[in-house]
Amino acid sequence: MHKLLTDSPGQTMLLLGNEAIARGAIEAGVAFASTYPGTPSSEISLNLFQVSKESDLYFEYSTNEKIAMEVAAAAAISGVRSMAMMKHVGINVAADVLMTLAYVGVKGGLVILSADDPSMFSSQNEQDNRYYAKMAGLPLLEPSSVEEAKDMVAYAFELSETLQEPVIFRTTTRINHSTAPVVLGNMKPRITKGDFKKDPFNYVTVPAVARKLHVKLLKNLEKAEEIAETSQYNFTEGAGTWGIVCNGVSFNYASDAIRDLKIEQNVKMLRIGFSHPMPETLIKNFLKTCEKVLVIEEGEPYMEEKIKAFAQEEKLTLPINGKGNQLFSRLYEFDPGMARQVIANHFNIPYTPPQIPDLSDAPEVPQRPPNLCAGCSHRATYYAVKKAAEGMETIYPSDIGCYTLGFLPPLSMADIVVCMGASVGTSCGFSKVTDKKVIAFIGDSTFFHSGIPPLINAVFNNHNFTLVILDNGITAMTGHQPNPGVDMTEMNLSGYVPVSIENLVRAIGVPHVSVIKPFNVKKSVSAIREALEFKGVSVIISREPCMLYAKSLKKLRGNRFQITDKCKSHRNCINDLGCPAFYLRKGQVKIDADLCTGCSVCAQICPEHAIAPLPRPLPEAERGVAGKKGDKV
Amino acid sequence: MNITRLILVAVGGQGNLLASRVIGEAALLSGIPVRMSEIHGMAQRGGVVESAIVFGDAKSTIISDGEADMLVGFEPSETLRALKKANSKTVVITSLAPLSPFTVAIGKGVYPDLAQVQNIIRAKTARLIALDAVSLAKEAGNVMSVNMVLLGAMTQSKKLPISSEKMKEAIAATTKKAFVEINLKAFDLGFSAADKSA
Ligand code: SF4
Numbered sequence: 001m002h003k004l005l006t007d008s009p010g011q012t013m014l015l016l017g018n019e020a021i022a023r024g025a026i027e028a029g030v031a032f033a034s035t036y037p038g039t040p041s042s043e044i045s046l047n048l049f050q051v052s053k054e055s056d057l058y059f060e061y062s063t064n065e066k067i068a069m070e071v072a073a074a075a076a077i078s079g080v081r082s083m084a085m086m087k088h089v090g091i092n093v094a095a096d097v098l099m100t101l102a103y104v105g106v107k108g109g110l111v112i113l114s115a116d117d118p119s120m121f122s123s124q125n126e127q128d129n130r131y132y133a134k135m136a137g138l139p140l141l142e143p144s145s146v147e148e149a150k151d152m153v154a155y156a157f158e159l160s161e162t163l164q165e166p167v168i169f170r171t172t173t174r175i176n177h178s179t180a181p182v183v184l185g186n187m188k189p190r191i192t193k194g195d196f197k198k199d200p201f202n203y204v205t206v207p208a209v210a211r212k213l214h215v216k217l218l219k220n221l222e223k224a225e226e227i228a229e230t231s232q233y234n235f236t237e238g239a240g241t242w243g244i245v246c247n248g249v250s251f252n253y254a255s256d257a258i259r260d261l262k263i264e265q266n267v268k269m270l271r272i273g274f275s276h277p278m279p280e281t282l283i284k285n286f287l288k289t290c291e292k293v294l295v296i297e298e299g300e301p302y303m304e305e306k307i308k309a310f311a312q313e314e315k316l317t318l319p320i321n322g323k324g325n326q327l328f329s330r331l332y333e334f335d336p337g338m339a340r341q342v343i344a345n346h347f348n349i350p351y352t353p354p355q356i357p358d359l360s361d362a363p364e365v366p367q368r369p370p371n372l373c374a375g376c377s378h379r380a381t382y383y384a385v386k387k388a389a390e391g392m393e394t395i396y397p398s399d400i401g402c403y404t405l406g407f408l409p410p411l412s413m414a415d416i417v418v419c420m421g422a423s424v425g426t427s428c429g430f431s432k433v434t435d436k437k438v439i440a441f442i443g444d445s446t447f448f449h450s451g452i453p454p455l456i457n458a459v460f461n462n463h464n465f466t467l468v469i470l471d472n473g474i475t476a477m478t479g480h481q482p483n484p485g486v487d488m489t490e491m492n493l494s495g496y497v498p499v500s501i502e503n504l505v506r507a508i509g510v511p512h513v514s515v516i517k518p519f520n521v522k523k524s525v526s527a528i529r530e531a532l533e534f535k536g537v538s539v540i541i542s543r544e545p546c547m548l549y550a551k552s553l554k555k556l557r558g559n560r561f562q563i564t565d566k567c568k569s570h571r572n573c574i575n576d577l578g579c580p581a582f583y584l585r586k587g588q589v590k591i592d593a594d595l596c597t598g599c600s601v602c603a604q605i606c607p608e609h610a611i612a613p614l615p616r617p618l619p620e621a622e623r624g625v626a627g628k629k630g631d632k633v
Numbered sequence: 634m635n636i637t638r639l640i641l642v643a644v645g646g647q648g649n650l651l652a653s654r655v656i657g658e659a660a661l662l663s664g665i666p667v668r669m670s671e672i673h674g675m676a677q678r679g680g681v682v683e684s685a686i687v688f689g690d691a692k693s694t695i696i697s698d699g700e701a702d703m704l705v706g707f708e709p710s711e712t713l714r715a716l717k718k719a720n721s722k723t724v725v726i727t728s729l730a731p732l733s734p735f736t737v738a739i740g741k742g743v744y745p746d747l748a749q750v751q752n753i754i755r756a757k758t759a760r761l762i763a764l765d766a767v768s769l770a771k772e773a774g775n776v777m778s779v780n781m782v783l784l785g786a787m788t789q790s791k792k793l794p795i796s797s798e799k800m801k802e803a804i805a806a807t808t809k810k811a812f813v814e815i816n817l818k819a820f821d822l823g824f825s826a827a828d829k830s831a
Contacts, residue, residue: 014657121672178670178694252692337697354699355720357757365714366742368734370680580735
């Protein structure tokens with residue numbers, strides 16, 4: 001049985017934040033869940049996916065976040081408790097739904113989880129999604145800890161049903177990826193069947209209806225504000241006159257700092273966990289008891305601006321600070337030391353920060369950036385494209401996935417990355433205004449997610465570029481989730497209908513389509529060359545399973561390779577491929593047999609034919625049986 | 634209760650997330666408040682994986698520079714890279730088996746000299762326990778047990794509020810059945826190696 005289905009209320013379990021959120025949803029009786037995977041939210045959906053195989057919870061990996069939100073919205077409108085989860089930038093994709101879904105409302109609870117990523121540990125920006133709640137007019141909840149996250153999910157469902165509105169549940173990476181002991185609660189039974197009652201004057205958002213619905217939304221917002229005033233998630237601690245207002249993880253750093261600085265007697269803290277709409281009366285009353293206020297929030301001055309506006313309305317002149325010089329930054333995540341320092345500065349408390357060792361005499365440590373795995377098919381495709389495009393002036397728009405890692409030397413195969421699908425859209429523009437050869441890269445999952453409409457655009461407007469679809473048959477980057485191209489029988493799941501990328505591309509009317517097997521270097525280079533010479537839209541589908549996924553399915557074939565004494569140390573292998581299985585020992589090129597997966601690309605490009613298979617095939621352990629490399633022992 | 638802050642740094646695939654898990658479970662078994670956080674987005678792509686573990690009555694799950702009571706590096710150059718987390722009272726444990734980053738192979742960096750790495754750590758912290766965790770793991774029977782070797786060394790240092798017994802109980806409960814025996818042996822080897830280095 002999945003551990004999140006453990007039915008023993010009161011038991012303490014060590015849970016990852018994302019597991020706690022999934023458990024919270026299960027305790028609340030969530031019966032329908034959808035997502036497009038994205039770090040730092042991925043483990044919530046992964047756990048619900050696993051739970052769905054053992055229960056009547058419906059779960060789906062939707063094609064993109066907009067669809068995930070629509071699918072869940074329909075379930076909630078039909079009265080079923082539903083959850084749509086995504087990373088912060090996923091809300092951008094789903095924003096179109098969100099804004100009008102707020103007008104339409106729901107019947108069963110709908111929780112929309114936005115996993116924000118301050119510091120951009122695995123994201124292209126660090127946008128603060130609290131503003132989405134403000135823009136949409138929806139209630140917003142933000143937990144401070146793993147334990148609180150679990151309980152707050154259940155609260156979010158209740159709130160959603162009380163207001164008949166979706167509720168946005170915002171986390172940050174440090175909640176998603178922290179672990180703490182969590183006390184399990186009771187699990188509500190799941191109600192999996194709903195009903196849709198026709199009600200066009202509330203559901204069909206033509207202008208006349210929408211005007212009415214906006215009035216309803218604003219009324220709901222007033223109701224939400226009333227609830228926020230007394231919500232258990234907006235609370236004060238302490239009785240001093242130095243005010244601190246905080247949210248999310250900042251609450252933890254502030255609490256620890258107050259104790260470390262021994263200013264418990266001086267401080268009064270207001271923790272805001274229900275942060276849209278902001279509890280006006282609660283905040284105004286808080287301000288009236290303070291001499292000076294510090295607002296601690298990662299990201300944008302979302303609370304600070306509102307608090308200052310409240311003070312102005314009350315004609316309060318106390319100093320209120322948050323973001324600024326000597327204060328907190330709008331950049332990156334915070335940490336306990338930083339919060340302690342700013343609190344000490346702001347309230348004039350003597351404080352000596354801990355001594356960070358002076359490392360000026362230490363040798364420089366070589367960088368260790370993440371790299372495409374040894375045997376990754378993307379490396380082979382990049383190499384072949386580079387060879388085929390030799391002598392051409394190129395622009396390489398790329399997209400979001402493992403393959404983005406190919407932007408680093410020695411591959412250097414990405415010139416611009418913006419958002420999901422933008423490789424194809426920007427190619428249309430680049431090819432119009434420059435005379436360079438535009439070659440775009442997109443993965444299979446990203447192509448399904450948002451690469452298809454721009455490809456249609458390219459065909460219709462007769463643009464001139466080559467799109468390489470890196471089809472490795474899985475959503476690799478976020479941990480090998482399925483996408484519409486995946487053969488689900490490999491995961492022992494039935495009832496799915498895989499969509500063929502090739503058929504799709506041909507059906508769109510792309511005039512030049514070719515399919516390559518990237519581990520066959522020569523053939524790939526010549527097929528790519530032909531596609532590059534074509535005037536118009538050409539698509540190359542480079543098809544080879546993700547090595548890491550193949551390994552997990554025990555499908556890795558082929559021999560490992562070694563460097564023989566024919567090696568003349570040209571180092572083409574190392575310098576052109578950048579495969580992490582290579583290393584140098586006393587100036588000699590070597591292959592780490594533990595890392596080599598037998599793709600054979602290096603052997604095909606070595607001018608001396610000095611790379612040869614090891615006599616033995618891959619040992620059992622390398623094929624993905626128990627104890628495989630990278631597996632937890 | 635007093636707060637103890639522990640940082641684990643490793644290269645993706647070295648098993649530090651499992652080590653954190655074991656420590657967390659051991660704390661739970663011992664009734665000690667514990668919170669942890671990890672940055673592991675790129676773990677499987679050879680990047681650096683860092684876990685922070687905070688024991689005691691703190692709410693924060695991360696550890697600021699200069700504030701770790703113990704720093705454990707699964708790879709010597711990574712231990713050095715993370716040394717800014719330490720202070721003059723920190724106990725540092727490092728494996729001495731290098732995993733050269735790929736940047737070195739393509740000439741974009743030089744792997745630091747191991748003796749120099751140890752001297753620097755010794756000069757700036759309270760104690761350095763240096764051991765070849767890879768050899769010890771192999772001796773125990775599985776090269777993947779590097780994490781267990783280091784758990785043994787951590788426990789020997791007595792800087793953590795967790796006993797040997799609880800740590801072993803957690804290893805038995807958390808790691809795969811087929812590996813428990815090897816893992817416990819690796820733990821013991823790490824424990825005695827740290828003992829000798831005192
Ligand atoms: S996980 Fe798969 S797609 Fe990603 S780098 Fe590794 S082999 Fe390539």
